[in-house]
Amino acid sequence: MSEPEVIRDKSQMRAWSRSRRCNGITLALVPTMGFLHEGHLSLIRTAKALADLTVVSIYVNPGQFAPSEDLSTYPSDLAGDLRKLTSIGVDAVFCPTELYHSASDTDFTRHRGTIYGESEAVSSLEDGGSGHQTWIRVETLEKGLCGTSRPVFFRGVATVVAKLFNIVEPDVALFGKKDYQQWRVICQMVRDLDFDIKIIGVDIVREADGLAMSSRNVRLLPEQREMALSINKSLSRAKVAARQKSCHELKALIMQAISESGGKIDYVEIVDQLNLRPVEEISCPVVLCVAAWFGNVRLIDNIEL
Numbered sequence: 001m002s003e004p005e006v007i008r009d010k011s012q013m014r015a016w017s018r019s020r021r022c023n024g025i026t027l028a029l030v031p032t033m034g035f036l037h038e039g040h041l042s043l044i045r046t047a048k049a050l051a052d053l054t055v056v057s058i059y060v061n062p063g064q065f066a067p068s069e070d071l072s073t074y075p076s077d078l079a080g081d082l083r084k085l086t087s088i089g090v091d092a093v094f095c096p097t098e099l100y101h102s103a104s105d106t107d108f109t110r111h112r113g114t115i116y117g118e119s120e121a122v123s124s125l126e127d128g129g130s131g132h133q134t135w136i137r138v139e140t141l142e143k144g145l146c147g148t149s150r151p152v153f154f155r156g157v158a159t160v161v162a163k164l165f166n167i168v169e170p171d172v173a174l175f176g177k178k179d180y181q182q183w184r185v186i187c188q189m190v191r192d193l194d195f196d197i198k199i200i201g202v203d204i205v206r207e208a209d210g211l212a213m214s215s216r217n218v219r220l221l222p223e224q225r226e227m228a229l230s231i232n233k234s235l236s237r238a239k240v241a242a243r244q245k246s247c248h249e250l251k252a253l254i255m256q257a258i259s260e261s262g263g264k265i266d267y268v269e270i271v272d273q274l275n276l277r278p279v280e281e282i283s284c285p286v287v288l289c290v291a292a293w294f295g296n297v298r299l300i301d302n303i304e305l
């Protein structure tokens, strides 16, 4: 396999894409934060079947992490990622060192109290005094589920994905359903802002024992990894029991299993697959969503019904 072109600069990335697209070549984009695993590779395989060329972006976006979150310990291994991307065969890897402008003419810290109020959540990007001011908010879908405990997360994701779309200008972009709410937020943003990009949601890839693959799994101690199996096991049991039990009982079953294993629940919800509103009874396609902590690692998972 030939090595992908490694591009670090925004204007080079845009020029690379435009020179191909003007010849009628179609592009797929797979946005990632690196430390690639089989979940990412599944997105890439799907991408390769949908477009002529595939671009993978690797960028750990400070705009989606609150200062209290794990930006500084997020795992990375660019050399390993490039080896994996070479063997699967992608055409370009966009790995910018920075995607945001710096605070040359805007003193964010000076305005912080007046724009957001001192107590309002800011991201690690703003905490570092960035000059970036423009945020995309998908106002309803960003609330609830992960949005409750990660109040700056979806505005950071929507904004950085919009930046990536403007830089790479893909025809199609792929997102994993492990991050279900993220996928729905991006679909809504693309619709609302008229991006001419097809969004594809790709099924969750799991380890042989059922744990959803995630870059953060590497930070689990062996005993925490064992405990974390309670997430998928209880989701699968709830799926089987869905016809016999109420939503309240299904959620209780999942919460009990995860708590008994030693996990700390962030949320367990049963929501409409499209609008992500919690349901009391299952009368439409729903998704059971979980977020739970094992030590200092927060994992998410879900199962569609």
Ligand SMILES: Nc1ncnc2c1ncn2[C@@H]1O[C@H](COP(=O)(O)OP(=O)(O)OP(=O)(O)O)[C@@H](O)[C@H]1O
Binding pocket: 031, 032, 033, 034, 039, 040, 042, 043, 174, 175, 176, 177, 178, 179, 202, 203, 204, 205, 206, 212, 213, 214, 215, 216, 217
């Ligand atoms: N197990 C998986 N199955 C399918 N898609 C996945 C899986 N894990 C990640 N993805 C998708 O890969 C893309 C990039 O995700 P990211 O780089 O944040 O990896 P991650 O494993 O989700 O990391 P994290 O540990 O932060 O959750 C996202 O669209 C995400 O939904």
Ligand SMILES: CC(C)(CO)[C@@H](O)C(=O)[O-]
Binding pocket: 031, 032, 033, 059, 061, 064, 157, 160, 161, 179, 182
């Ligand atoms: C979509 C994304 C690359 C935006 O930073 C990130 O949230 C992720 O990897 O899921």
Ligand code: BAL
Binding pocket: 033, 064, 179
């Ligand atoms: N895959 C989600 C990225 C994050 O948790 O920041």
